[in-house]
Amino acid sequence: MPRVHRDRLKKHKLRFQRKIQLLSAVLVNGYAMGFAKGKIFTGPTKAVCVPVLNCYSCPGALGACPIGSLQAVLGGANRRFPFYVLGLLTLFGVALGRLACGLFCPFGLVQDLLHKIPSPKLKVPKRADKPLRLLKYIILIVMVILLPAFAATATGVTPPFFCKYLCPAGTLGGGVPLLLANPSLRALAGALFCWKTLVLALILAACVFIPRAFCRYLCPLGAFYSLFNRFSLYQMTLDRDKCVGCKKCERACPMAVEVTKRINSAECIRCGKCREACPTKAIGSGMDLGRKPADAPEKLP
Amino acid sequence: MKSKTVLAARLGLLALAAAFLAIGLLGREHVEVFQKAVKICLECIGIG
Numbered sequence: 001m002p003r004v005h006r007d008r009l010k011k012h013k014l015r016f017q018r019k020i021q022l023l024s025a026v027l028v029n030g031y032a033m034g035f036a037k038g039k040i041f042t043g044p045t046k047a048v049c050v051p052v053l054n055c056y057s058c059p060g061a062l063g064a065c066p067i068g069s070l071q072a073v074l075g076g077a078n079r080r081f082p083f084y085v086l087g088l089l090t091l092f093g094v095a096l097g098r099l100a101c102g103l104f105c106p107f108g109l110v111q112d113l114l115h116k117i118p119s120p121k122l123k124v125p126k127r128a129d130k131p132l133r134l135l136k137y138i139i140l141i142v143m144v145i146l147l148p149a150f151a152a153t154a155t156g157v158t159p160p161f162f163c164k165y166l167c168p169a170g171t172l173g174g175g176v177p178l179l180l181a182n183p184s185l186r187a188l189a190g191a192l193f194c195w196k197t198l199v200l201a202l203i204l205a206a207c208v209f210i211p212r213a214f215c216r217y218l219c220p221l222g223a224f225y226s227l228f229n230r231f232s233l234y235q236m237t238l239d240r241d242k243c244v245g246c247k248k249c250e251r252a253c254p255m256a257v258e259v260t261k262r263i264n265s266a267e268c269i270r271c272g273k274c275r276e277a278c279p280t281k282a283i284g285s286g287m288d289l290g291r292k293p294a295d296a297p298e299k300l301p
Numbered sequence: 302m303k304s305k306t307v308l309a310a311r312l313g314l315l316a317l318a319a320a321f322l323a324i325g326l327l328g329r330e331h332v333e334v335f336q337k338a339v340k341i342c343l344e345c346i347g348i349g
Binding site: 040041042044046047048049055056057061063064065068069072073076078080082083084085086087088090091093094159160163164167170171174175178179185188189190192193195196197228230231232233 | 307310311314315317318319320321322323324325326328330331332333334335337338339340341342343344345346347348349
């Protein structure tokens with residue numbers, strides 16, 4: 001086969017990350033009948049939280065959304081500490097860090113595909129980027145934890161503030177398909193649905209120009225997992241002897257991580273694009289069982 | 302960060318996760334999650 005054709009085929013071959021993302025999206029939303037009937041799955045697996053942001057009101061969802069569950073337990077009639085949900089999230093975090101964001105999250109896949117639309121791409125200046133990244137932690141603390149836990153309501157049950165006012169995954173995965181397939185729900189849509197559709201449209205538009213804009217600035221689940229990136233069993237590694245300092249990895253990174261300085265930064269979603277971009281194969285990844293993390297402070301030659 | 306610190310943090314967090322899971326399961330919190338997840342969450346889909 002001529003080299004030109006071979007290169008073209010190679011270019012169009014699905015990357016490992018994309019294959020896993022597609023497989024995960026199908027597995028997490030495997031109840032195909034739900035989309036046709038406009039109903040949701042009600043089987044026993046709904047008691048288990050999935051490790052990704054995937055609305056439990058998506059017609060295909062086979063598991064529970066961890067962020068929705070956290071708010072439901074905190075703001076439910078019993079108002080209790082969410083031991084079960086936090087236990088699961090901590091387990092996912094310690095094992096994988098933000099690998100779930102880079103490889104398994106269906107909304108991450110949506111963002112990656114949107115960023116493929118040909119358009120001018122924006123590089124957010126550092127002075128705006130840094131404070132904006134703090135937003136996701138504020139959303140996690142205020143909308144996911146404090147408001148559901150402490151806001152007073154007449155019924156004693158507080159709404160899931162993040163899901164209700166901000167979550168684009170709920171609108172895209174749950175709201176849109178359910179309203180399309182279910183006329184009785186469609187009749188109930190009002191101002192809140194307009195608001196949520198506007199938020200979804202803005203976030204999706206931002207993702208065309210800024211890679212993983214939602215993961216970078218708004219996702220409370222990513223904020224939670226980011227706390228574990230440095231301790232997680234899954235680690236990225238950088239062989240400093242092989243690194244030639246070309247910074248191709250940093251240009252390929254959708255999260256704008258300074259790969260050669262802190263490869264296991266809290267912002268790294270372990271998507272593997274840096275590893276693919278590295279011309280000297282200095283970057284690796286895998287389960288690290290007790291070795292020294294690769295981003296221990298060492299100076300480049 | 303020294304490897305011993307990382308190892309200690311991992312083990313501590315794993316133990317914490319296991320303890321939280323056990324307490325949650327004993328308190329039947331998974332039932333509360335299930336009950337929420339099998340009904341259409343009107344707030345989540347933007348109905349209110």
